[in-house]
Amino acid sequence: MTVSDKTLARLKQAAGPRGYLDDPEAIAPYCTPFRDGWVGETPLVLRPDTTEMVAALVRICAETGTPIVPQGGNTGMTGGGLPHPGGDEVILSTGRLNRIRGIDPLNDTITAEAGVVLADIRSAAEGVDRLFPLLLGAQGSCQIGGNLSTNAGGINVVRYGNVRSMVLGLEVVTGDGEVWDGLRALRKDNAGYDLKHIFIGAEGTLGIITAAVLRLVARPRERQTALVEVADPQAAVELLARLRGAMGDVVSAFELMHRNCFTLATRTLGHADPMPGQRPWRVLLDLTGQQPPGALREPLEEVLADALEAGLVSDAIVAASGAQADALWRIREDQAEVQRQAGKGIKHDISVPVSLVPDFIARADAAMERAYPGHVVCTFGHLGDGNIHYNPIEPPGWEQARWVAETGPINRIVHDIVADLGGSITAEHGVGRLRLAELVHYKSAVEIDLMRRLKRAFDPANILNPGKVLPAQGG
Numbered sequence: 208m209t210v211s212d213k214t215l216a217r218l219k220q221a222a223g224p225r226g227y228l229d230d231p232e233a234i235a236p237y238c239t240p241f242r243d244g245w246v247g248e249t250p251l252v253l254r255p256d257t258t259e260m261v262a263a264l265v266r267i268c269a270e271t272g273t274p275i276v277p278q279g280g281n282t283g284m285t286g287g288g289l290p291h292p293g294g295d296e297v298i299l300s301t302g303r304l305n306r307i308r309g310i311d312p313l314n315d316t317i318t319a320e321a322g323v324v325l326a327d328i329r330s331a332a333e334g335v336d337r338l339f340p341l342l343l344g345a346q347g348s349c350q351i352g353g354n355l356s357t358n359a360g361g362i363n364v365v366r367y368g369n370v371r372s373m374v375l376g377l378e379v380v381t382g383d384g385e386v387w388d389g390l391r392a393l394r395k396d397n398a399g400y401d402l403k404h405i406f407i408g409a410e411g412t413l414g415i416i417t418a419a420v421l422r423l424v425a426r427p428r429e430r431q432t433a434l435v436e437v438a439d440p441q442a443a444v445e446l447l448a449r450l451r452g453a454m455g456d457v458v459s460a461f462e463l464m465h466r467n468c469f470t471l472a473t474r475t476l477g478h479a480d481p482m483p484g485q486r487p488w489r490v491l492l493d494l495t496g497q498q499p500p501g502a503l504r505e506p507l508e509e510v511l512a513d514a515l516e517a518g519l520v521s522d523a524i525v526a527a528s529g530a531q532a533d534a535l536w537r538i539r540e541d542q543a544e545v546q547r548q549a550g551k552g553i554k555h556d557i558s559v560p561v562s563l564v565p566d567f568i569a570r571a572d573a574a575m576e577r578a579y580p581g582h583v584v585c586t587f588g589h590l591g592d593g594n595i596h597y598n599p600i601e602p603p604g605w606e607q608a609r610w611v612a613e614t615g616p617i618n619r620i621v622h623d624i625v626a627d628l629g630g631s632i633t634a635e636h637g638v639g640r641l642r643l644a645e646l647v648h649y650k651s652a653v654e655i656d657l658m659r660r661l662k663r664a665f666d667p668a669n670i671l672n673p674g675k676v677l678p679a680q681g682g
């Protein structure tokens with residue numbers, strides 16, 4: 208069933224001439240994923256610029272039973288912001304809801320509309336000498352509404368938590384077109400259920416976020432960056448504990464990377480590998496704080512020297528300048544693009560308790576090597592959060608189609624180990640379309656039923672991103 212001409216005409220009239228796109232060429236980028244080969248089709252992209260207009264459009268969709276796919280910057284990794292094939296859904300893009308409504312440095316808050324690009328929120332915070340600590344490789348394109356709807360993580364979770372912990376209030380348009388004004392700038396508010404947390408991470412299936420009050424923190428004055436060659440993942444976990452034990456709460460990023468990530472970055476994007484060593488595991492870390500510039504360097508070097516003596520560490524580069532630190536980070540930030548160019552990675556975004564990450568990697572590597580000898584290991588991720596992107600690439604000589612056909616069995620190998628360790632099959636990217644079947648496989652019947660009941664309560668007409676997070680039938 209496609210959207211009827213009559214409904215399309217009503218939506219266009221409500222959106223006004225600047226509030227929609229219906230030319231296939233203009234629509235194409237909204238239907239094209241950053242990676243992976245999903246096909247998305249829609250006859251109409253709605254581009255409202257006020258919350259009231261969002262509500263009016265949702266009311267028309269609820270009345271006519273027209274499914275809506277909310278979309279922010281379209282950088283999501285799981286196809287959640289893309290329509291299904293067939294053209295029976297409309298996209299609601301938040302790109303024109305892009306105002307910063309206010310900033311209050313004494314309350315440490317910023318109020319921004321859903322379509323404000325993450326990098327712009329960070330710049331606005333810097334403008335009042337504060338930090339908005341959400342940081343991810345897509346910061347120049349992703350929007351805060353998308354970040355909230357995926358409960359985005361990124362590289363600073365180890366210090367500041369994921370984006371859920373940075374939200375004080377939300378404004379949301381519900382599935383029947385009501386506006387919930389929950390834009391409170393309060394740190395304490397126990398007046399009833401905390402509704403904002405229902406919408407955060409719901410991937411547009413329970414409401415359309417139109418604005419948020421976000422928490423700011425002090426802007427660090429000091430930063431030290433180091434690339435450290437470690438004996439193995441267990442040594443990396445122990446290094447993290449040593450750093451925290453010696454220096455307190457200054458570890459703001461702690462990323463584990465297999466050496467292959469550097470080799471592939473050299474081959475695909477021409478990055479220089481900064482470290483000569485051939486050992487497989489490295490950690491890229493940031494320490495930040497309010498200390499005077501340079502103050503964290505010596506204590507960092509002391510911890511690294513002790514770790515070297517203990518056999519945990521075999522080499523380390525402590526960045527000598529901001530430019531060198533940025534160059535080290537670029538290799539990490541470019542991994543999504545590097546791996547896209549390097550081959551067909553079967554992507555996993557898992558989490559387990561931090562202390563069990565070494566166990567997960569050892570078991571998954573052994574099982575994968577038994578099943579697919581010679582495949583390319585490309586493991587990296589936010590070790591400080593127990594979140595690993597486990598992306599095996601096809602063994603040399605394999606046709607890509609043959610490798611892609613193994614996605615189901617490979618998922619079962621990896622996710623069974625995750626389940627056995629009490630972990631999650633998606634730590635930060637969400638479910639979207641990509642992990643729907645896996646979610647149903649691993650969640651208990653009780654949990655799926657509770658999720659379905661929430662969906663029915665918040666979106667009774669089942670028009671908000673149907674077929675994402677939960678299978679379409681039964682809404």
Ligand SMILES: Cc1cc2nc3c(=O)[nH]c(=O)nc-3n(C[C@H](O)[C@H](O)[C@H](O)COP(=O)(O)OP(=O)(O)OC[C@H]3O[C@@H](n4cnc5c(N)ncnc54)[C@H](O)[C@@H]3O)c2cc1C
Binds near residue numbers: 284
């Ligand atoms: C290079 C690169 C690096 C990345 N690194 C990270 C990382 O480190 N950590 C991480 O967590 N993610 C990462 N991502 C994934 C992605 O950037 C995040 O998921 C981001 O939060 C998505 O934001 P977006 O605006 O692009 O959302 P979209 O992709 O447009 O949408 C994502 C989901 O949110 C829904 N949605 C969007 N806006 C709204 C709204 N206003 N109301 C309700 N629902 C909405 C969509 O329907 C969809 O389900 C990375 C992506 C890239 C390309």
